[in-house]
Amino acid sequence: MSKNKVISDAVIKRLPRYYRMLKILENEGTVRVSSGSLADMLNITASQVRQDFSNFGEFGQQGYGYTVSSLKAEIAGILGLDKPHDMIIIGCGNIGTALAHYKGFTDDGFTVRAAFDVNPQVAAGLPEEVAFYTMDRLSEYVESHNVDIAIIATQKEVALSVAEQLKSLGVNRIWNFAPTDISLSDSELVVENINMSDSLFVLSYKIK
Amino acid sequence: MSKNKVISDAVIKRLPRYYRMLKILENEGTVRVSSGSLADMLNITASQVRQDFSNFGEFGQQGYGYTVSSLKAEIAGILGLDKPHDMIIIGCGNIGTALAHYKGFTDDGFTVRAAFDVNPQVAAGLPEEVAFYTMDRLSEYVESHNVDIAIIATQKEVALSVAEQLKSLGVNRIWNFAPTDISLSDSELVVENINMSDSLFVLSYKIK
Numbered sequence: 001m002s003k004n005k006v007i008s009d010a011v012i013k014r015l016p017r018y019y020r021m022l023k024i025l026e027n028e029g030t031v032r033v034s035s036g037s038l039a040d041m042l043n044i045t046a047s048q049v050r051q052d053f054s055n056f057g058e059f060g061q062q063g064y065g066y067t068v069s070s071l072k073a074e075i076a077g078i079l080g081l082d083k084p085h086d087m088i089i090i091g092c093g094n095i096g097t098a099l100a101h102y103k104g105f106t107d108d109g110f111t112v113r114a115a116f117d118v119n120p121q122v123a124a125g126l127p128e129e130v131a132f133y134t135m136d137r138l139s140e141y142v143e144s145h146n147v148d149i150a151i152i153a154t155q156k157e158v159a160l161s162v163a164e165q166l167k168s169l170g171v172n173r174i175w176n177f178a179p180t181d182i183s184l185s186d187s188e189l190v191v192e193n194i195n196m197s198d199s200l201f202v203l204s205y206k207i208k
Numbered sequence: 209m210s211k212n213k214v215i216s217d218a219v220i221k222r223l224p225r226y227y228r229m230l231k232i233l234e235n236e237g238t239v240r241v242s243s244g245s246l247a248d249m250l251n252i253t254a255s256q257v258r259q260d261f262s263n264f265g266e267f268g269q270q271g272y273g274y275t276v277s278s279l280k281a282e283i284a285g286i287l288g289l290d291k292p293h294d295m296i297i298i299g300c301g302n303i304g305t306a307l308a309h310y311k312g313f314t315d316d317g318f319t320v321r322a323a324f325d326v327n328p329q330v331a332a333g334l335p336e337e338v339a340f341y342t343m344d345r346l347s348e349y350v351e352s353h354n355v356d357i358a359i360i361a362t363q364k365e366v367a368l369s370v371a372e373q374l375k376s377l378g379v380n381r382i383w384n385f386a387p388t389d390i391s392l393s394d395s396e397l398v399v400e401n402i403n404m405s406d407s408l409f410v411l412s413y414k415i416k
Contacts, residue, residue, distance in 0.1 A: 010218075012413055016406035020389075043391070080412040094309040098302035104387040105405045110412075149411065173415050175408060179312040181228075183251070192411040196402070197313045200383060201224035203357065203400040204288040204318075207381050 011052050015075055017042055018052075022072035034065040081108045085148040087175075088141070089115040090162050092122035092132075095177050096153030100130045110149070114141060142169045149173045156180040163191070219260050223283055225250055226260075230280035242273040289316045293356040295383075296349070297323040298370050300330040300340075303385050304361030308338045318357070322349060350377045357381045364388035371399070 021041050025033055035049040042049075053066075056078055076082050089096045092115050100115050114131040116138055117123075123132035133141055141147075150171045152159050159178035166174065167189055174191045176182045181193045229249050233241055243257040250257075261274075264286055284290050297304045300323050308323050322339040324346055325331075331340035341349055349355075358379045360367050367386035374382065375397055382399045384390045389401045 012410055013406070015413065016403070016409035019409065020403070020405075078413065079409045080415055081409065085412065094306035098306035101302040102404070105408050108405065108409070110408060148415070149408075173411060175411055190411065190414045192407050192414070194404070194407055195224070195228070196310070197228075197316065198221070198224035199400050199402055200313050200318060200357075201227065201287045201289065201316075202220055203381060203383055203398065204293065205220055205223065205286065206398045206400070207288055207356070 007055050011055055014042070014044075014052055015079055018049075019072065019075045019079060019081070022068055022075065025068045026072055030068050032065045033068055033071075038066075076108075084109040084111065086146045087112045087149045087151055088147050089130075089151045089153055090117075090135075090138070090166075091152065091154035091178070092117040092119075092126065093153065093155075096151070097122065097125045099151055099153060099177070100126050112151075113145065113147075116141075138165065139169055142166075142171060147171050149175055151175045151177065152182070153177045160184075163189075215263050219263055222250070222252075222260055223287055226257075227280065227283045227287060227289070230276055230283065233276045234280055238276050240273045241276055241279075246274075284316075292317040292319065294354045295320045295357045295359055296355050297338075297359045297361055298325075298343075298346070298374075299360065299362035299386070300325040300327075300334065301361060301363075304359070305330070305333045307359055307361060307385070308334050320359075321353065321355075324349075346373065347377055350374075350379060355379050357383055359383045359385065360390070361385045368392075371397075 018038065021038060022033075034046075036046040039046040039049045056074070073082075087110060089100055089112055092100070096115065096117070100112050112130050114133060115126055116133050116135050118135045120132070120134055126132055150166050150173065152162055152174055154162055156179045159176065159180050159182055163174055163176070163182045163184060166172075167184065167186060172188050172190060174182060174189070176191055176193045179195065179197070181195065182191050184191075226246065229246060230241075243254040247254040247257045264282070281290075295318055297308055297320055300308070304323065304325070308320050320338050322341060323334055324341050324343050326343045328340070328342055334340055358374050358381065360370055360374075360382055362370055364387045367384065367388050367390055371382055371384070371390045371392060374380075375392065375394060380396050380398060382390060382397070384399055384401045387403065387405070389403065390399050392399075
């Protein structure tokens with residue numbers, strides 16, 4: 001694998017989709033898959049699949065296709081899914097609480113350990129396995145626990161100041177669900193902004 | 209505006225981001241904006257901005273930039289945000305309930321009118337303005353109400369059959385939050401799949 005090559009965002013965004021398809025194929029007992037079949041499943045071209053994988057070295061063998069389990073393991077490694085990630089949630093409104101209950105990523109090693117809010121009453125809505133703390137205990141928590149990723153699910157007015165507080169505490173990986181993009185000029189900080197309206201607007205465009 | 213031109217997905221996905229930026233600029237009282245400033249805000253190049261907009265005809269004037277309010281109105285029109293959209297939610301678990309409460313898209317004319325679930329007890333978690341029905345009343349509802357978009361927030365096992373039921377009732381626009389991609393071979397059906405894990409995996413990749 002060529003570690004220093006810059007991989008385009010478009011390729012990186014396709015990797016989770018390959019990974020999901022390979023998980024399904026593995027569960028179904030499929031041993032080998034061709035670039036053509038993978039392409040059909042993802043609604044892209046076979047040459048796109050081969051080109052994507054060539055960014056990371058050679059996975060397959062001409063005419064034999066790819067071994068599902070080893071391709072899946074390779075992509076898991078590239079995505080960093082081969083190790084566990086501890087997460088915390090800041091903001092326990094509807095979105096934050098839904099994420100605390102969401103089980104879609106636990107299989108891949110992402111675990112919500114704790115949730116924070118200014119209002120202690122929201123604790124009642126959280127699942128038992130997620131510890132609740134009021135916001136004033138955030139720094140104390142971060143100092144004594146491992147935090148790989150912080151999920152921001154606050155109102156948009158406070159999202160940026162929460163991100164700055166997290167950064168000052170050394171938490172540099174943010175998954176942002178607040179309805180505003182967080183962009184801080186800090187090369188250490190990694191933010192993925194989820195803006196749900198964007199996807200709804202794309203749907204609206206396609207409706208016409 | 210050249211209506212028959214095929215616009216690439218990449219361009220379409222940038223339109224909501226332009227729209228959001230223009231809304232912010234308009235709220236701040238900004239009258240004109242250059243392609244360079246828009247580019248900086250979106251972390252792309254000015255030539256990309258000009259090229260994107262050229263897909264839809266000429267919005268700006270060389271050397272004068274764009275008028276914020278008219279560019280925003282043009283993009284709203286392209287995205288179909290200039291008319292209201294009635295939505296229903298199928299599945300009132302944590303994600304469905306969170307979406308019923310979410311206010312991030314109401315300003316742009318998207319309103320959740322009703323929510324459906326097999327379990328009537330979930331109705332207690334919904335906001336007052338969203339009507340609750342059990343699933344057996346879905347066809348009756350669709351026959352007597354306007355439904356522009358159906359949000360699927362069910363468990364993954366039933367998502368596809370719900371999509372097929374909606375299609376048979378004539379609801380062809382689906383915003384899918386179930387943790388599985390819905391792809392039906394039907395050119396009338398428009399689906400936007402939200403797979404939250406994909407974004408988390410991209411974040412995980414960037415962490416390394």
